[in-house]
Amino acid sequence: MAEEDQFEPVIVGFFCNWCTAAAADLAGTSRMQYPPNVRPIRVMCSGSVDPVYVLRALLGGADGVIIGGCPPGDCHYVSGNYRARRRMAILKTILATLGLEEERVWVRWISAAEGAKFSRTMNELTQAIKKLGPNPMKRDWSI
């Protein structure tokens, strides 16, 4: 068995109440499988996720983080997801510039109707993080 199959990553999901969190519910009621590795946190809008929360999850030892918001144009608060997109772009650039595995952070737009996309995305993400291996920040006591 490859090592990546044994490692069960912890993934924190910040899911917008109006879309991705609803898609998660839909996936559940439609009996579409998604890995238990993803720990969902419901937020009122992707635009309410300050990078500090993403960083806190990562530095606290999560192996991956996903921010799920309404598709561009469909944010319940008009532009929260566009703002989130800029913030997360900056966060990923900062991590990349400092060599800190920005690929552990995903942003996905998943509407309330897209239960299938939700379940597919969570499977893909879990596989991708398994490939990456455990987050080294998890073991570092000195960060």
Next chain:
Amino acid sequence: MSSSAILPVGDGGVLGAVRAFLGSLWQKKLIDALLVPLELPSGDNVVPAIVSDPEKLKMANPLAPVMPLNSARQVSAITIASPSAERLGVVLRPCEMRALIELVKLKQASLENLLLIGIDCPGTYSISDYGRFVQKVKSPANDFLSKFQEGKEDPLLRKACQICEYPVPANTDLVIGLLGMDLNNSILLEAGTAAGERIIGELGLEKGGVRSREAAIAKMVSQRAERRERLFEQVRKDARGLEKLMAALATCINCHNCKTACPLCYCQECFFDSPVFKFEAEKYLGWAQRRGALRMPTDTLLFHLTRLNHMVISCVGCGLCTEACPNNIPVADIFRLVGDKVQKDFEYVPGRNLDDELPLTTFREEELHNIGI
């Protein structure tokens, strides 16, 4: 387009010419007060001060190569509650003016009723180097400038200054120009705005300029840009990747001095000093248990990464974070490297223009399609 005038340099040297010019603003009743660096009686430091009696200009020294703090923050302190009712002149270095532009956009300062006077900046020393320098020479400002006039790179300059590609102020009403001038004879007064033009007229100065200025500026900027690229290369080597970054932050004691000194970290209460970061004993012990140990105080890396996220887009590279660090951590080098990348991504140059929107307060519908699908 914009007009300029030549200010003659006499026996008092460049500093005398600058003081005379500042004094003339009072004589012609163009200002009521002036925020300008004054020499402290001890002689080994200059500090920004609001001068209301022109007599005090004897101690004014905006040429001293030291910047103990970024005056943009002082302009913010003076104007944040209400704009100045009197006409206040403000003498600023280029990075101070750029920080001020950012603070205005962040609604932390007002330019109303200010007369902004920028001054060419060859660079500054650390406070302690400046203190030693003044012990050795008779006229620190003039001595410093003659080194600069010879065109030799001054190894005492702070690293942030050695790589600063903005030696000339932008967006000020007036610029006191040193670059490309024969400092034994004259300095330049340049108008940057219509208000500046008017003042040159009212002072009755003869208009004139110099050809050598542009080439001198271009030369300095390109030397510094080259040095900046070399520094970036070094930082990538020394501080990229978790292990190396933590080695660079090994001596960080979480004092947050870097944040306090930063002109752009304006929050009244920093998130990191808020109750969010006060935890129960069992939390700490739980974290320690998960990793076998827990560095105290906690969240060293989180603090720096969060500060980068919140303000690197506006970082003007003044280097005062590095100056403030008790343990010589090259905070500004890291901020410049990261800032360069983030700012370029959004084609944003901090302090370039009041009308450029802060990238984090706006968005385009069609952009960043690689983030989120």
